[in-house]
Amino acid sequence: MSETVLQVRNLAKRYGPVVALRSVDLDIKRGEIHALLGANGAGKSTLVKILSGVAQADAGSIMLTGRSVRFRNPSQARAAGLATVFQEPALIGELTVRENLSLTHSDPYQVREALASFGVSDLQFDELVRDLPLFLLRLIDLAKQLVLSPRVLLLDELTAALPSDITERVFSVLREAVRAGQSILFISHRLAEVMELCDRCTVLRDGCNVETFEPRDGGEGRMVAAMLGTPPEQLTARESRVIHHTQEQVPLLDVKHLTVGPLRDVSFSVHKGEVVGLIALEGQGQDVLFAALAGEYRPSSGQIVVCGKPLSARGPADAIRQGLVLVPADRATALLPKRPIRENLTLPLYARFRSWGAIRWKAEKRRIEDVVRRLAIDARAGAAGRLSGGNQQKLTIGRWLASGFQVLLLFDPTRGIDIGTKRQLYVLIRDLAAAGAGILMFTSELREISLVADRVLVLYNGQIIEELPPDTDEETLLSACHGLEVAR
């Protein structure tokens, strides 16, 4: 009978008004590999932060081998026997491997042995970390933690950057460690790996743990269903719109074989009057895609064509000039929080070099009022930063209304917004499309995509792997996001 080595009870954490963890219970037995699953925003990363010592819980308890613990920083967690391999390698780029090891007092010989067990045997420790590829850094990080022989090893999306043959070797090393009595908490989106490697899995949803079961008892289907839960209140479905466009019509946005960062050979198009939805799990390349479209990154190969003209942008200003505008996910970066609403709304107009003269507010007043009314922005708060999240989001979209655009790129526009404002935003987006714009929208709200999109593209591992109709059920959408085969 194996005893419980890590016991978490009623763990809660909130960041201001946002509840990241409501009440989480977790039990990890000695000698088991335990998976932690959950959709974006379910609370996985917050739980990892608390267990690894980066953040502190507001309430609840953590018991490690029967002792109650509270970690104030990562070294305390490690000292207590809970070692974490973070998604971002905890290594300093400007230092050599050897120097990085000396930071944590890791024994170079043991680390070298551990690396050899993964199949990496000729690494020069005098190399600068920033010259090494990402997967090697993760292996070094993993080796560093394994050498500590921790009671519990926390692996956060370890396999995301590893080639598949290395992954196999890493798995056999992990299995050996577990046979020797260690436990592993394995966080991953790759359900196939969870099936292969893990003894039990716990699913988080909306900040609570909802199910704990053995993977073979229900398989990937059960995992996906648990991540989704029961459907929420149904939002009224929109009337189906028929998009009139022929094949010959020039698309507003045509992405051809785009390769940049993690994206490989991405091709799709957005036509006039169309809302194309993009769904993906965290970190599949969607932020790089939007940044490249907005003109922030230059693609390594491929082309972005806007209204028939290829995009040659040295920065977002050029992209905006060609008609591609971005509403980013982070409202804080999109707005000028300390400036009043009207300045935020008219900023794109004055962004051009020529306009250095006095701002004719009276002339702009009508345009501003028009936008404010159309978006139903609650303008009582003076500065933009004081608006509610929903109103801020309306503002970030609204300012492009004042200056005009061809293609609107929306990155997760409804994240963290109340249901009423969400409805208004969806109506606005559909109106914009009806007025002739082309819209590409990345969203993490799978259940609402049917309200707003005409087609749904699935991004996985840097590639568009599926195109699905918008009325596809949520479970199929989520399965597609995980890279699983779906029936249309």
Added chain:
Amino acid sequence: MTTAPPRPALVPKPTSRWARLRRRHGWLIVTAGFLLVLFFWRFSQLPKFGGFELRTITAGAMVVAFLGMGQAIVIISGGIDLALGAAMVFANCLSALWMKGQHTGMCFLLAIAVIAIGAAIGTIVGTTIVLSRVPDIVVTLAYLFVLSGAALLILNQPGGGTAQGFRSAVAGGLSQPLPSILWTVGVLSVLWMPLKRSTLGVKLYAIGGNRAAAYLAGVDVSRVRVVAYTLGGMFAGMAGVINTAYTGSGDPRSSIGLAATLSSIAAAVLGGVALTGGVGGLVGPVLAAVVLGLIPAIMLGEGVDPNLAQVVQGCVIIVVVMIGTWLAVKRRAT
């Protein structure tokens, strides 16, 4: 499953010895070369070049060299200390006040005390930054005023003094370049070289290079930051004591402190310490301090208006740092 034989194609080809040397010490080599060029230029200007001329160069650059070393440590750790020059002025005035009328042995003891006080000031500055979470520029700016005022309080006009033996021992007699060279090299070898290789040294570079990763790796970031400012303060104390030995008195005027701070940053940056942190060493700033000191002397020798000296110094800094940064970025892009 048996472990398969390793795949050599996984690990990238290791950088050659030569490339690694060039990367680690490239800036230093260029600065040393530049210094050599200027040195010979100066050499060619003077009718005779003996101990007196050499001592003028080395002892004159000593204060900026030591301040540059202190600033370099703080910048490498990811911070900046605008109060360093004022700390030097404070140490200068305090030591001049105490050392007046004392014999050489006592002066040395007092020097150690003042250096320790400098370190303590650094600790206070660093602790304030860490506890208050106010950006380092703001905190050190505030302490700049505090320390400038404190210097005026203890010595309200230029004065004080020190033993002649102390002056010769530290700054050398008028024709003795050796003491200034030996002290500088000595501090570099005894203090910096061991520190650079120690765990503390790696931690200083780590928190300057990537503070978040260092935190995740388990480094006590707050404590190491305080240590960095303490060391900076210690070097400021040394610079102040050296100034007392060089000038034979204390000068509390705040303009000196401000100029000294800017010179320390200039020396650090010219010496290869990146303002972003995590890069550089202490030898570079020392060489850069001598370079910066040579420029006005050379201009005087050429008959150029020495008031242009500062303009030329500024241009040199911009050009050198621009080229250096451009080369570093080019290397990273490939």
